[in-house]
Amino acid sequence: MKIALVHDWLPFMGGAERVLTNFLELYPDAPIYTTICNRSKIDGPLKEANIITSNLQKKNKEIENHRKLFPFMMTAIESFNLNDYDIVLSDSSSVAKGAITPPDTMHICYCHSPMRYAWEFSHEYAGKMAGKGGLKAKLLSYFLTGVRLWDNASSDRVDYFIANSQNVAKRIWKHYRRKAVVIHPPVRCDLFNISDIDEDYFLIVSRLQEYKRIDLAIEVFNKLGLPLVIIGDGPDSKKLQAMAKNNIKFLGRESDEVIKEHYAKCRAFLFTGEEDFGITPLEAMASGRPVIAYRKGGALETVVEDKTGLFFDNQTCDDLCNAIKEFENMKFDKYEIRKHAQAFGEEIFKEKIKSFIDEKYQEFKERKF
Template identity: 80%
Template sequence: MKVALIHDWLPFMGGGERVLTSFHELYPDAPIYTTICNKNRLDEPLKSANIITSNLQKNNKEIKNHRKLFPFMPTAIESFDLNKFDIVLSSSSSVAKGVITKPDTIHVCYCHSPMRYGWEFSHEYAGKMAGKGNLKAKVLGYFLTGIRLWDRTSSDRVDYFIANSQNVAKRIWKHYRRESVVIHPPVRCNLFNISNIDEEYFLVVSRLQEYKRIDLAIEVFNDLGLPLIIIGDGPDRKKLEAMAKDNIKFLGRETDEVIKEHYAKCRAFIFPGEEDFGITPLEAQASGRPVIAYGKGGALETVVDGITGIFFKEQTNDSLKNAVLKFENTKWDKNEIRNHALKFDEEIFKNKIYGYVNEKSKEHKNKMSNVGTVI
């Protein structure tokens, strides 16, 4: 059985790329098709994988802002010839699910999210992208209408959907009217460990983008004066650094070893944004550290309130501040927190994915053999 892996884009490592890494380890001989790829910014084993990019990437040059290419990505993902493959496994939060396959090929899509900027988050994204320009806003509105039509239509090309959370399963049903099973993303629990060293800082590990709401964490820790370390980079870094007082430190992009050490020694992990799932809270819990999280989205499926963390109900200064103060008066069991994270370990994830793809491959083959009645 020939297998192909599909991913939206590979500009750098993130949660979706960790999922793709697990897929690659399950199917090491499968080529990876994606719109663009910056190999020098990937971790092993993806860096040495057989990655095939679209014509959006010229001469293997690094793509510094892949978002500018988004209008061309639906066409780019459709350009791949996948006719020789029996199984296509896509990892999609945008265009990857739109690949075109032959009838006998089974396409299983692991959906991180329906296009966030195409559906219920479109007003938020459009306002930020268009700014104050009325003409630009109108043009962008027409474009988003078109992308929604493509997104809905391309969802019909998927034979079976896997959602990364119950939250995403609901959105898949709402926008695509498709059933899905839930298999939570993998956490490499063996990379993280409990430390007996308890330092005073709180921790954020995140891409520095607006919807992550790192600005809220900075506002609260500015007021409280407590030490906060922020690991990660992104388009909002300069703006966020300008907001921060001396008790807040930005480390930028760091190695896995540095991140692992900071998880293990922090007082708590701060997760102020709403995510469809969110891997970093589980990495913190795998290190035995509690999470202070916004109580919406995927965090509701990964954090146990009062046992492995604390929720704050509103994305406001007062709500997060009260959660931090509540954290100060709560006792935590590091081993209990880590044991909860072990339920999401990557080996469990791989076994579930492998079993599901095999099961549905047989089902699809039987279904296609019975299509069409000869009279």
């Protein structure tokens, strides 16, 4: 049984790339087809994997800003010849699900999200990229209409969808009218541990992008004067650092060891954006630390109120301030928090994925038309 893995792009490691790593551990002989890959910025089993990139990347030259290539990525993902495989497993939040497979090849898509920038988040992204009004905004509007048509049409190429959360399963049904089985993404529980050392800082581990709402956390901690550590980089890094007072410390992109240590010793982890699922809150919980999260999106499926954390209802300074003040008077059990996170562990994830693929492949082979 020949299996190929298809991934949107591999510019650096993130949550989707951890999922891809688990797929590779399940199927170590499977090649990975992806639009671009920066090998210096990936790690683990992916570092030595058989990665096949599209013609968007010349002579393995690393791509600094892969987003600029997006208009060409739909064509790039369609260019791969996958005719020799029995199963294609795509790992997609954008174009990977659009890979073209023959009738005898089963295509399963593990969907992190329908394209965020094409559907209900399109106004937010378009406003940032083109501003309001003007020729650029109008051209972008026409372009996104074409992207939505492609995104919807290419969903029909998938035989079975897996959603990373109930939240995403609802969006798959809304935009594609396809049912999806939910298998939550894996958490590297064995990497993280509980510490007896309780330091005074709050923690954010995140890509520094607008929709993550790190600006909200900075506004609140500027006001409260409490220590906040932010790990991660991204396009909004300079803007966010310019906003922050001295009680807020930016560490940039850090190693797993540094991240692990900060998770284990923080007072609480902040999750201020709306995510389709969100791995970082579970990594904090695997370290025995509570989470203060915006009450929307995937956090509703991972944070148990008053047991592993608490929520704030609106992305406003007042609401987040009130949640932090409420947290000051609460107590949490580190071991109960970690026990909750372990239900999302890697081995459980891989077992569910393999079982699903085996079951559906048998069903696919026996299908009659």
